[in-house]
Amino acid sequence: MTGATGNWYCGLHEVNDMAFVLHLLRESDHFLDVGANIGSYTILASEAGARVTAVEPIPSTFAHLERNITLNGFTNRVRTCQMGLSDQTSTLRFTSDLGSVNHVLVEGEDGPSIEVPVSRLDELVGEDIPVLIKIDVEGHERAVLRGAARTLANSPLLAVIMETDSSGARYGVRDEELIKIMRGHGFEPYGYDPFVRRLINAEKSYGNTLFVRDRVVIEARVASARRFKLINGDI
Numbered sequence: 001m002t003g004a005t006g007n008w009y010c011g012l013h014e015v016n017d018m019a020f021v022l023h024l025l026r027e028s029d030h031f032l033d034v035g036a037n038i039g040s041y042t043i044l045a046s047e048a049g050a051r052v053t054a055v056e057p058i059p060s061t062f063a064h065l066e067r068n069i070t071l072n073g074f075t076n077r078v079r080t081c082q083m084g085l086s087d088q089t090s091t092l093r094f095t096s097d098l099g100s101v102n103h104v105l106v107e108g109e110d111g112p113s114i115e116v117p118v119s120r121l122d123e124l125v126g127e128d129i130p131v132l133i134k135i136d137v138e139g140h141e142r143a144v145l146r147g148a149a150r151t152l153a154n155s156p157l158l159a160v161i162m163e164t165d166s167s168g169a170r171y172g173v174r175d176e177e178l179i180k181i182m183r184g185h186g187f188e189p190y191g192y193d194p195f196v197r198r199l200i201n202a203e204k205s206y207g208n209t210l211f212v213r214d215r216v217v218i219e220a221r222v223a224s225a226r227r228f229k230l231i232n233g234d235i
Contacts, residue, residue, distance in 0.1 A: 002099065046078060166206075
């Protein structure tokens with residue numbers, strides 16, 4: 001519940017990235033939330049009017065996600081999927097007692113765990129290409145990207161918010177490899193200033209990195225977005 005309590009006390013726990021979601025998305029856009037946890041980004045995207053596909057592999061967390069969606073009145077906008085995403089359709093073993101940092105188990109890792117079905121992102125979305133994807137899978141990002149080649153190559157996808165905090169090291173993956181994969185699909189890394197609504201040049205950001213295909217299109221969208229009222233001000 002770390003992110004949820006952060007949102008409650010601070011307004012937006014990850015203000016730059018969360019404000020980008022609000023400012024980019026429009027009515028009926030498709031938003032894909034990979035590693036949705038209890039649904040902080042899912043709820044934001046729904047508030048912006050988007051249709052959401054929320055993917056969460058851990059059953060106990062998935063129950064919180066569905067309850068959060070119901071409490072906020074967005075059941076008609078959100079498709080929930082209790083599963084994981086990877087580079088092939090199979091099953092993977094996840095940790096099950098680490099809250100917001102549950103992850104795909106590393107060989108030799110001990111502790112409570114659970115077997116979860118996984119699929120490729122391309123298979124999940126089919127022809128319904130998202131405008132924006134958020135990927136937060138605690139180091140398993142490379143495998144998710146490998147299963148998303150068709151989607152990443154599709155022009156309706158404007159941006160990807162992806163965790164880049166070196167958590168891939170447990171699988172032998174460096175953040176620079178993720179950036180290289182994204183650049184191979186035409187995306188460049190940026191940050192976002194929600195108060196002036198402009199992209200910021202950045203090789204990468206610790207925490208999340210925003211990957212954008214067309215800066216001009218993105219900045220036109222965010223500049224024209226409506227304002228949103230938070231518990232601690234407007235954005």
